[in-house]
Amino acid sequence: MLNDFVALIFPKICVSCGKSLFKNEQTICTFCAYHLPKTNFHLAADNPIEKIFWGRVQIHSAAAFYEFNKGGKVQHLIHQLKYKGQKEIGNTLGKLYGFDLKLNDRFNTVNIIIPVPLHEKKKKKRGYNQSDYFAEGLAQSMEVDVDLKILYRIANSETQTKKSRFNRWQNVESIFKLNNTSTLEGKHILLVDDVVTTGATLEACAQVLLQIPHTKLSIVTIAYA
Numbered sequence: 001m002l003n004d005f006v007a008l009i010f011p012k013i014c015v016s017c018g019k020s021l022f023k024n025e026q027t028i029c030t031f032c033a034y035h036l037p038k039t040n041f042h043l044a045a046d047n048p049i050e051k052i053f054w055g056r057v058q059i060h061s062a063a064a065f066y067e068f069n070k071g072g073k074v075q076h077l078i079h080q081l082k083y084k085g086q087k088e089i090g091n092t093l094g095k096l097y098g099f100d101l102k103l104n105d106r107f108n109t110v111n112i113i114i115p116v117p118l119h120e121k122k123k124k125k126r127g128y129n130q131s132d133y134f135a136e137g138l139a140q141s142m143e144v145d146v147d148l149k150i151l152y153r154i155a156n157s158e159t160q161t162k163k164s165r166f167n168r169w170q171n172v173e174s175i176f177k178l179n180n181t182s183t184l185e186g187k188h189i190l191l192v193d194d195v196v197t198t199g200a201t202l203e204a205c206a207q208v209l210l211q212i213p214h215t216k217l218s219i220v221t222i223a224y225a
Contacts, residue, residue, distance in 0.1 A: 015080050015089055016073045027092040028077075036074060037067040039224055042104050049224060052199040057206045060188065060216045061106040064224035065097040068195060074223050078194055081222075083126075087133045090194075093222055094137020102142045107218060111187040113139050113146040116205055117176070119153045134222055135192050144190075150179050151205060176208045186214040196221045 012021045014029035016036065021029055041047040042063035049062040066074045077093070080086040101107040115131035123129050132148055139146040155175040191205055202219055209217055 015086055016077055027088050032073065033096060036077075037069065037072070039064050039067055041224070042101055042107060042220075045106070049196060049219065049221075052196065053203065053206070053219070056199070057203050058210065058217075059206060060218045062219040063101075063107075064196060064221045065093060066223045068223035068225040078223060081133070082130045082194060085127070087128055087130070090130050090133030090222070091137040091140075094134040094139075095141045096137075097220070097222075098138040098141030101138070101220065107142075107190070107220075109188045109216075110142060110144055110190040110218065112144060112184065113142070113190045113192060114151050114205075114209070115146075115148065116191065116193040116201055117148075117151055117153045119155065131193050134194065138190070138192060138220070150181065150184065151209065152177055152179065174204070176205050178208055178212070181212045184209075184212045184215060188216040188218065191217060191219050193219075193221045195223045195225055197225045 012026075013019060014021055014025070014027070014032055016028050016032035019029060019031075021027075039047075039049075041049050042061075045061070047063065049064050050059065053059050053062065068074050068078070077089055081089040101110075113135045115129065115135040117123075117131075118126070118129045129148075135146045135148070153175055154177050189209055191202060191209065193202055196202060196219075202221075206217055206219070209215065
């Protein structure tokens with residue numbers, strides 16, 4: 001009763017559409033969860049995400065949950081997750097997508113999930129890494145481990161937002177390193193981030209991770225721009 005009374009005064013709202021959530025809904029309402037623009041890339045080999053990495057780095061499979069359209073609800077969600085402290089968005093979207101990936105033959109052999117790391121200075125300034133929460137949500141529904149420490153960034157690169165494809169790649173080249181890698185040998189690793197555009201950051205991470213013997217690497221993001 002107390003929770004219901006509090007909800008009347010401070011109603012929980014959907015972070016996508018702003019409407020009140022029902023009792024069994026969390027973070028995103030059922031309507032938005034159903035109608036947000038899903039890519040369904042996880043169902044198809046040689047999809048647009050995988051084509052980004054052709055001839056650049058050897059990956060097993062790749063996909064993105066949603067299409068990113070300027071001014072759309074997905075952009076709003078990413079902005080809230082990344083800059084407004086709405087960390088639960090990442091966890092919720094990870095759980096939703098994780099259920100789909102667990103049922104898919106190309107992703108159901110994943111052993112461990114690794115998010116693209118932020119440099120410690122940027123993480124301290126923002127207070128968190130948005131990709132960590134997406135990774136943790138995926139891990140919960142896929143029932144696999146997540147590692148937030150094995151991949152780290154040694155340089156605080158400039159923002160990628162307004163850079164060309166080549167400059168994005170140049171901006172992140174050789175800035176990722178690995179801690180002890182013995183636990184990852186022979187594993188199917190899922191590398192995750194919030195948004196993929198040119199794929200430069202993910203490529204730089206992938207090149208480092210694929211130095212581990214006998215590993216298989218797949219990539220998943222929240223959105224594809």
